[in-house]
Amino acid sequence: MEKVVIVMPAWNEVENIKSMVEVLTQDEFPKIGADMQLLIVDNHSTDGTAEAAEDASKKYNNVHIIQQKNSGLGWAYVSGMQYAIDELKADAILEMDADFQHPPRFVKPMVEAYLSGAEYVIGSRYIEGGSVPKEWAASRKAISFFGNLFIRTVLLNFKIHDLTTGFRLSKVRGVLDKIELVKLRDLDKFAYKVDLLYQSLKNSKKTVEVPLEFASRTKDKSKFNWKEMVATFKLAIILGIKDKQRFIKFGVVGFTGFLVNYLGLEFLKRMGLTTYWAVIVQPLVVNGATTLFGDTSLIRLAGLLFALFLVVVPYNYIVYNLFIWRTWKIPKFFKRD
Ligand SMILES: Nc1nc2c(ncn2[C@@H]2O[C@H](COP(=O)(O)OP(=O)(O)O)[C@@H](O)[C@H]2O)c(=O)[nH]1
Ligand SMILES: [Mg+2]
Known part of the structure; x- marks a missing residue:
């Protein structure tokens, strides 16, 4: 059976992590025809996230937790991916946030796309069936949409409709294992996602988009901001030119x-x-x-x-x-x- 590891960075998400573990292990995993594992990557949270994840990993043998060494979202994913590949022997890795913005019900269609032959699966808000939260202000919708369009243009990729989503599944052999993860650009920022996407798209022989209804954050505020956005655009331009x-x-x-x-x-x-x-x-x-x-x-x-x-x-x-x-x-x- 294919082993799919969900790499989930969590920083001060204690309540979200508790319910996420239950929803995934109890409701979602049993519906999926793959060996599903959850790997939580904590960054020394101060609200008990690590303890909650630790408890969950004792209760369920398909739940794991590690601490990341360097700070930044990119490093959380890189540490998680390396652990998933080396220690958990993952066949595929799904990137997923802990804050329910990637609703757990979308894990199944992502994994199914992989099981039917896709090497890179993109959870897409900008195809039929996908969406951004209705509650988002028009300006936020516009920024997400135009930002995405901007990156599509500088990377000259009009085949994929959502290049900035954080919900993606990659096959390990041939896609992730060909990428020098620690050398990805901007690992301390959200922008690293553009580099990871850019390289994964190159390696993947079959990429598909699966609709994602992106939800709004349930608790607290996002750590994404203007500075992160500018860094993301900058990296997209650099990659467009580098190619x-x-x-x-x-x-x-x-x-x-x-x-x-x-x-x-x-x-x-x-x-x-x-x-x-x-x-x-x-x-x-x-x-x-x-x-x-x-x-x-x-x-x-x-x-x-x-x-x-x-x-x-x-x-x-x-x-x-x-x-x-x-x-x-x-x-x-x-x-x-
Ligand atoms: N381990 C770790 N997790 C992080 C870090 N920054 C953000 N996260 C987690 O990454 C996910 C996405 O962060 P969020 O602030 O919601 O960003 P947004 O959804 O892109 O606005 C959430 O699950 C956060 O808890 C970090 O530096 N380290
Ligand atoms: Mg979020």
């Missing part, structure tokens, strides 16, 4: 895009037309966004970026499909391929 082949393509696509825009502009000028399509799209989208979500500077900025994406993303997508991948597909940003 020279993609970078060259990006440059070629960008340059021809520039030429088309420039020639188009000149053409329209000569025809006696002063307006230009990109100039029409932007104000329309920004007005639409402020009417829908409220007129704040954040929304205006998001609207502006979105307008840019409305032009850039379809253009890149079409050029890529026609000339680079040479497989014509109609963009389906919100659907599974």
Whole structure:
């Protein structure tokens, strides 16, 4: 039987951990056709998380706990993954948060996708059946959506719809064991997730997205903040550039895009037309966004970026499909391929 280890970082999550252990071991694991194990990675919590996990590991032999050495979310995952591979002999590893934002009922479809041949499974909020919390403020939804779109664009990956989710399952052989985990970038920040994703996507022969209904946090506040977000975007850009082949393509696509825009502009000028399509799209989208979500500077900025994406993303997508991948597909940003 395939052994799937859930690596679950927990920092001051005592109440969440107690109920999570029960829900997983009692309700979810028995429904899944794999040897399911839970590995909690604590970071010297001060609220008794470690003790609760310790108790659980005595009660259930498929629950384990370790302490991470270095601080930071990335290190929690790396320590957990190494332990899961070396000590628990995992065949696959599922990354999952302890705070119920990844509802336990979604473990089963993730594992099933793996059991039916996927090497990398992404819990996706941006495909049919997936969602972000309804309670989220419009600005938060916009940041998540546009941030994700931004990373898709700089990494030139339009096949995957959710590149920033923290709910992912990877096969060990061929995917995780080919990655030097301790050398992942930004392990002290949330941004490391982009590097892990980037490398896993390269190694995986079959990647699938499974819908995830992302829940809001039940207790306390998230540790994610603006600083983490900027670091995440920065790393995405660095990886996009580091990947020279993609970078060259990006440059070629960008340059021809520039030429088309420039020639188009000149053409329209000569025809006696002063307006230009990109100039029409932007104000329309920004007005639409402020009417829908409220007129704040954040929304205006998001609207502006979105307008840019409305032009850039379809253009890149079409050029890529026609000339680079040479497989014509109609963009389906919100659907599974
Ligand atoms: N072990 C460990 N866990 C962490 C650390 N930072 C966050 N976590 C856990 O990682 C998960 C995600 O953190 P959270 O603050 O909810 O981030 P968000 O869901 O991305 O906003 C939760 O289960 C946290 O308890 C850390 O430095 N070490
Ligand atoms: Mg969370």
